[in-house]
Amino acid sequence: MKALIKSFVETYGPAGSEEQIRSLIEAEISGHVDEVRTDALGNLIAVKKGDGSGIKVMLAAHMDEIGLIVTHIDDKGFLRFNSVGGVSPHVLLGQRVIFGNGVVGAVGAEKLDHIKDLRLDKMYIDIGADSKGEAEERVRVGHTCAIHRFMDDLGSRVVSKAMDDRIACAVLVEALKRIDGTPHDVYFVFTVQEEVGLRGARTAAYSIDPDLGIAIDVTRTGDTPESITMDVRLGGGAAIKVKDSSMITHPKVKRLLADTAEAGGIPYQFEVLEHGGTDAGAIHLSRQGVPSGTISIPCRYIHTPTEMIDMGDVKACVDLVVAVLSEPIDI
Amino acid sequence: MAIKALDILPKLSEAPGISGREEEVRNILREIVGDHVDELKGDTLGNLIAYKQGTASGDRIKVMIAAHMDEVGLMVSAIEKNGLLKFKKVGGIDDRVLVSKTVFVGPQRLPGVIGAKAIHLQKPAERKKVIEYKQLYIDLGFTSKEEAEKKVSLGDPVVFATEFANFGKGLVKGKAFDDRVGCALLAQVLQDSYPFDLYGVFTVQEEVGLRGAVVSAYAVEPDIGIALEGTTCADIPESKPHGHATTLGGGPAISLMDRTSIGNKRLIETLMRLAEREGIPYQFRRTTAGGNDAGPIHMSKAGRPAVTLSVPCRYIHSPVSVIDTEDLANAGRLLKVFLDELGKGGVEL
Numbered sequence: 001m002k003a004l005i006k007s008f009v010e011t012y013g014p015a016g017s018e019e020q021i022r023s024l025i026e027a028e029i030s031g032h033v034d035e036v037r038t039d040a041l042g043n044l045i046a047v048k049k050g051d052g053s054g055i056k057v058m059l060a061a062h063m064d065e066i067g068l069i070v071t072h073i074d075d076k077g078f079l080r081f082n083s084v085g086g087v088s089p090h091v092l093l094g095q096r097v098i099f100g101n102g103v104v105g106a107v108g109a110e111k112l113d114h115i116k117d118l119r120l121d122k123m124y125i126d127i128g129a130d131s132k133g134e135a136e137e138r139v140r141v142g143h144t145c146a147i148h149r150f151m152d153d154l155g156s157r158v159v160s161k162a163m164d165d166r167i168a169c170a171v172l173v174e175a176l177k178r179i180d181g182t183p184h185d186v187y188f189v190f191t192v193q194e195e196v197g198l199r200g201a202r203t204a205a206y207s208i209d210p211d212l213g214i215a216i217d218v219t220r221t222g223d224t225p226e227s228i229t230m231d232v233r234l235g236g237g238a239a240i241k242v243k244d245s246s247m248i249t250h251p252k253v254k255r256l257l258a259d260t261a262e263a264g265g266i267p268y269q270f271e272v273l274e275h276g277g278t279d280a281g282a283i284h285l286s287r288q289g290v291p292s293g294t295i296s297i298p299c300r301y302i303h304t305p306t307e308m309i310d311m312g313d314v315k316a317c318v319d320l321v322v323a324v325l326s327e328p329i330d331i
Numbered sequence: 332m333a334i335k336a337l338d339i340l341p342k343l344s345e346a347p348g349i350s351g352r353e354e355e356v357r358n359i360l361r362e363i364v365g366d367h368v369d370e371l372k373g374d375t376l377g378n379l380i381a382y383k384q385g386t387a388s389g390d391r392i393k394v395m396i397a398a399h400m401d402e403v404g405l406m407v408s409a410i411e412k413n414g415l416l417k418f419k420k421v422g423g424i425d426d427r428v429l430v431s432k433t434v435f436v437g438p439q440r441l442p443g444v445i446g447a448k449a450i451h452l453q454k455p456a457e458r459k460k461v462i463e464y465k466q467l468y469i470d471l472g473f474t475s476k477e478e479a480e481k482k483v484s485l486g487d488p489v490v491f492a493t494e495f496a497n498f499g500k501g502l503v504k505g506k507a508f509d510d511r512v513g514c515a516l517l518a519q520v521l522q523d524s525y526p527f528d529l530y531g532v533f534t535v536q537e538e539v540g541l542r543g544a545v546v547s548a549y550a551v552e553p554d555i556g557i558a559l560e561g562t563t564c565a566d567i568p569e570s571k572p573h574g575h576a577t578t579l580g581g582g583p584a585i586s587l588m589d590r591t592s593i594g595n596k597r598l599i600e601t602l603m604r605l606a607e608r609e610g611i612p613y614q615f616r617r618t619t620a621g622g623n624d625a626g627p628i629h630m631s632k633a634g635r636p637a638v639t640l641s642v643p644c645r646y647i648h649s650p651v652s653v654i655d656t657e658d659l660a661n662a663g664r665l666l667k668v669f670l671d672e673l674g675k676g677g678v679e680l
Contacts, residue, residue: 015593016588016593016596017596039633039634040633040634040635040636040680041629041630041634069587069588069619071573071587071615071617071618071619072572072573072575072617074572074573080573082588082618082619083619084588084593084619121573121574141587141615141617142587142588142599142615193593196588196593197591199592199629199630200634202630202634203630203632203633203634204633204634206632206633206634207632207633207634
């Protein structure tokens with residue numbers, strides 16, 4: 001599974017520019033689903049039909065990653081930018097970025113008296129061009145770029161950019177391949193534009209109109225030196241979300257996930273996230289409301305180029321998704 | 332009579348229409364576009380939906396073009412014993428633009444002044460501080476609460492008393508160009524017929540949260556959405572080039588991304604291709620701040636591609652904004668070319 005994760009996390013795809021990662025996922029799942037389509041916003045919707053006795057389940061993992069968008073190219077060929085999603089200027093300093101067409105750039109900053117004055121509008125991307133004209137041959141205003149970094153395998157743990165949320169895309173793909181017959185009509189949705197406001201999940205949920213919604217996403221941990229206080233740790237198993245700022249998990253969904261984990265001997269932990277949200281935030285408010293929950297993959301250093309996850313947790317998440325879909329669901 | 336955006340802009344600009352009180356603007360637009368469309372419909376929130384049936388037979392796509400009627404302004408919130416009015420802001424207004432401005436209050440357009448302590452009476456420390464809107468008041472010349480109450484009610488809308496005027500080289504100034512320029516452009520394109528069904532939606536309450544567009548997009552359920560805007564332009568001294576959102580005279584601005592939407596790539600590329608083909612100048616909106624009706628339109632129900640085309644406006648959300656009439660004309664040309672291309676099936680949705 002590490003090879004799959006590596007191919008997903010290393011693929012370019014900031015919010016609004018998910019074409020490459022979508023093609024990759026589509027190729028990966030072809031032959032394993034009954035139906036696949038891309039909707040108006042760019043969500044990839046793959047359907048596995050049930051035997052007619054179950055319910056309609058929507059699973060969502062977002063394809064997009066955080067990135068930067070070029071807003072200005074100056075006379076010397078330096079690019080100014082705004083962020084696409086939550087990007088910290090301090091994390092960005094000294095990074096390399098890559099555009100959809102393969103152009104690579106270095107992120108620099110203006111001279112500052114104090115590092116705390118660092119803001120995105122004091123920073124620029126240097127693509128090695130000597131003039132505006134030369135830069136514009138490679139990149140134009142409006143092009144987006146993502147962090148350029150490869151995955152490293154640390155043994156039981158792996159580290160990379162874009163684990164948020166490609167690790168969940170990998171979990172869904174793995175689960176989709178493993179499921180051999182399900183009572184439910186299962187909609188595997190690889191969503192767009194989560195990082196800028198859960199947008200893809202909202203329109204996909206409207207068109208699917210599911211009976212149950214489950215988002216798969218990463219969550220923070222409280223297990224690092226002087227970290228936030230939070231009872232989620234790397235290696236502690238699949239995290240079943242209780243609440244975040246976008247949703248309070250439906251009690252029946254929380255129960256369903258926890259009971260299934262208990263019954264299958266799948267390691268799990270409960271998660272209360274103070275800030276942040278997932279696609280389930282949009283799904284549960286679609287139409288007249290959808291009972292929804294989130295299965296989270298614990299992840300350290302979220303929204304940095306070095307997001308770290310534990311392979312045991314990933315396995316637990318896949319097992320949990322497969323187990324939930326294999327049995328009748330009473331919602 | 333042919334509708335030209337620039338001809339109807341003065342009247343639209345001077346009409347009062349803060350969020351929630353768009354009736355005068357709506358009436359003017361009803362009058363202007365009434366004879367050119369198949370149906371004019373108002374909805375519960377006050378949106379004006381102008382429907383124009385397509386000329387093609389068989390299945391036709393639905394195109395929604397939105398421009399918001401409302402402007403930022405003030406609302407009367409209290410009448411003091413001495414007859415002065417306290418007010419609240421409706422939409423995003425910088426406190427610093429309020430002091431000493433002339434305004435019109437309520438449906439009777441009572442002329443007033445936003446007052447503040449004169450410089451002679453201020454202490455040195457006071458002169459360095461921004462006067463918050465809560466410390467300001469509107470003076471209508473009344474001497475008592477009783478006298479004021481005969482003419483003014485709580486909740487009365489207040490707009491800046493700005494006359495539309497030509498100035499400089501092809502520039503015009505006036506209030507509320509955000510988004511009466513969009514309304515003027517929308518009225519202009521509504522006089523032509525297209526193969527597709529066109530829904531020209533003059534929306535309400537954009538400035539307080541894109542509210543009119545939420546419900547109108549839900550009702551119309553279009554296949555493609557276009558928002559027309561008057562957008563921020565900061566090509567002014569002390570603003571670094573990379574801080575300029577748009578440039579006056581640089582042509583209509585195509586939005587790439589803002590807080591509420593990421594412009595659909597295929598639509599953006601089509602607009603660029605057509606502008607280049609027709610020799611129409613264009614620019615990108617080079618900031619991601621702000622939001623507009625394209626947000627709710629592209630996310631309503633199952634979603635659809637949407638894009639925003641804007642006329643650069645200096646000094647928006649203030650008593651006076653400035654546009655270049657060439658930008659307005661070119662926005663009209665680009666919009667028309669785009670709609671014609673869409674009608675020919677030349678735009679991939």
